[in-house]
Amino acid sequence: MREAKGRGAEMVVYPELALTTFFPRYWMEEEEAQRRFFETTMPNPQVQSLFDEARKLGVGFYVGYAELTPEGIPYNTAIIVDKSGKIAGKYRKIHLPGHTDHKTDAPFQHLEKKFFNVGDLGFRVFDTMDVKFGMCLCNDRRWPETYRVMALQSAEVVVLGYNTPSINIYWNEPVHLRTTTHLVSLQANAYQNGIWVAAAAKCGSEDGHHMIGSSAIVAPTGEIVARTVSEEDEVICVKADLSLGEHFREHVFNFAKHRRPEFYGLIVDR
Ligand code: CDT
Numbered sequence: 001m002r003e004a005k006g007r008g009a010e011m012v013v014y015p016e017l018a019l020t021t022f023f024p025r026y027w028m029e030e031e032e033a034q035r036r037f038f039e040t041t042m043p044n045p046q047v048q049s050l051f052d053e054a055r056k057l058g059v060g061f062y063v064g065y066a067e068l069t070p071e072g073i074p075y076n077t078a079i080i081v082d083k084s085g086k087i088a089g090k091y092r093k094i095h096l097p098g099h100t101d102h103k104t105d106a107p108f109q110h111l112e113k114k115f116f117n118v119g120d121l122g123f124r125v126f127d128t129m130d131v132k133f134g135m136c137l138c139n140d141r142r143w144p145e146t147y148r149v150m151a152l153q154s155a156e157v158v159v160l161g162y163n164t165p166s167i168n169i170y171w172n173e174p175v176h177l178r179t180t181t182h183l184v185s186l187q188a189n190a191y192q193n194g195i196w197v198a199a200a201a202k203c204g205s206e207d208g209h210h211m212i213g214s215s216a217i218v219a220p221t222g223e224i225v226a227r228t229v230s231e232e233d234e235v236i237c238v239k240a241d242l243s244l245g246e247h248f249r250e251h252v253f254n255f256a257k258h259r260r261p262e263f264y265g266l267i268v269d270r
Helices: 002-006 030-037 048-057 137-142 145-151 175-193 244-250 265-269
Strands: 011-013 060-067 076-080 087-092 125-129 132-138 157-162 196-201 202-204 209-212 216-218 224-227
Touching: 002 048, 011 196, 030 060, 030 076, 048 060, 048 087, 060 157, 076 132, 076 157, 087 125, 087 132, 087 202, 132 145, 137 157, 137 175, 137 244, 145 175, 157 175, 175 196, 175 209, 175 216, 175 224
Parallel strands: 011 060, 132 157, 157 196
Antiparallel strands: 060 076, 076 087, 125 132, 196 216, 202 209, 216 224
C-alpha cells in the first residue's frame, strides 16, 4: 500500500482470500475451515493496521477474505474500504467454482462449493472516492453477465481479486492457456462494457501450489495497460482516464440505444 501510494495510487486492489492461504485446495470439514480461516468481524484486530494505514495514507483498497456472518453463513467476500478507512462496499462471490466431494485422485482440491454459500448481495456498484466501482471475485471474471450487470448500473471500474491454480484438476490444460483465458476474459469484458478492469492475483508458489499470477489493469479499449512480470510481490499502477470509457458507452456500446434485451431472455430463463 505504501509503495502504491508512493507511485501516486489512490486505490489498491488485493487478491481474493488475501488474508489466508487459498484453503479451498485442502480437504477438511467446514467447522475446521471456519475456525482456521474465516473472519467473523471486519475490521478486526488482525487487519486493523491495514485500515489504519489506508486512512493515514489517504488510499482506498479492495481486499478479499473468508467471511462468517453472525448467523454462521460462510461467504467468499470482498470489500472496498474508502480513504477514511470506512467500508464503502461489500460483495459476496456468486460464481463458485469447484466441487463438494473429496477428489482423492486429484493433486489438490477446489472446495469453494463446500466451504462457501453463493453470495446474496448481487453485483452492485458503489459510488465512492468519485468513482463508480463494481466488484467481483475470481471465477466471476470469466462470466460476461458479471460485468454487464454492473455496466448497466454505470460502473466505471471493476475491481477483482483472484486465485487461479496453474494446474487444472479436471483436464491437462496447458499453463499458457490458463493465462490466456484469464486475460481474454478481462480484455473482452472491459471493451464490451466500456469499463476499466483491475485484477489482482496471488502468484508463484503458495504452500507449494503454483498460481498463474498475471495481475493486470485493462482499459475500456480492451488493452492491457499494466501487467505483472514476475512471481514475486509486485505493485502495478495506472493513472486511469475514466473518460476513456465514455467513447464506447456513447457509441458502439450505447446500451440504451443498441441493446435488444427482448432477444436475451434465454440468458436468464435457463
Ligand atoms: N478462485 C477461483 O475462482 N479460481 C478459479 C479456478 C477455476 S478451476 C476450478 C478461476 O476461475 O480462476
